[in-house]
Amino acid sequence: MDRSNQVSFSVPQRVLHWATALLVFFNLLLPDGMEQWRRAMRQTGSATPEQVSSANIHAYVGIAILALVALRLILRFTQGVPPDPTREPAIFRLAAKIAHFGLYALLIGMPLTGIGAYYFGNGTAGDIHADVLKVVMWVLIAGHVGGALVHQFYWKTNVLRRMTVG
Ligand code: HEM
Ligand code: HEM
Secondary structure: OOOOOOOOOOHHHHHHHHHHHHHHHHHHHOOHHHHHHHHHHHHHOOOOHHHHHHHHHHHHHHHHHHHHHHHHHHHHHHHOOOOOOOOOOHHHHHHHHHHHHHHHHHHHHHHHHHHHHHHHOOHHHHHHHHHHHHHHHHHHHHHHHHHHHHHHHHHOOOHHHHHOOO
16 A cells, blocks of 8 residues: 555554564663673573573564564555655755664664574674664664654654554
């Protein structure tokens, strides 16, 4: 379905956006189980079953994010998205496009580098995951949420509405 003349994201697109946001914040804010597993592996070469269980939560949440983003991209290509809000200057429309593209890239890159580190013992992937992509993700999310707030309160456009109640 072409959404170029629709005002909102479809209900499945909205549900997927907020489910993904929740899972991303969980993994960004509570990676302690995974970090304890990594410390134990570095120091002793093995981890207790409890440490493996809590690390697995981080891994499964991250793999769920990868599955949800695949579904989201399929919906994006089949259903389309509403047109850009027209009240913002062109430069900000471009910034939003780049940020959204970057967020999608991170929603794929974060899980893939995590899988490389956790299941294949690739230290470089772990460093990219924990030191580089994590920081880029925080920066993009801050810009993304900031942009949404500027829309809501400065340009007074309906972007928050079209990703929430529709
Ligand atoms: C979007 C999904 C994900 C997010 C937002 C995320 C976030 C994080 C964060 C914040 C850390 C702690 C970094 C630090 O400050 O040291 C971390 C570490 C780690 N995560 Fe993830 N993660 C995700 C997916 C995954 C997946 C799917 C796996 C594995 C299957 C994974 C495996 C790891 C490992 C092994 C570490 C320790 C890396 C190291 O320090 O060498 N992550 N992750
Ligand atoms: C409180 C947090 C958040 C708010 C208020 C928010 C708000 C929004 C809004 C209003 C849109 C629609 C933009 C438009 O109409 O063009 C949107 C789109 C999007 N959001 Fe968020 N978001 C949040 C968190 C996140 C997080 C954590 C991620 C991923 C890491 C994310 C990824 C995306 C992506 C990729 C799009 C583009 C959708 C598309 O056009 O296909 N958001 N967000």
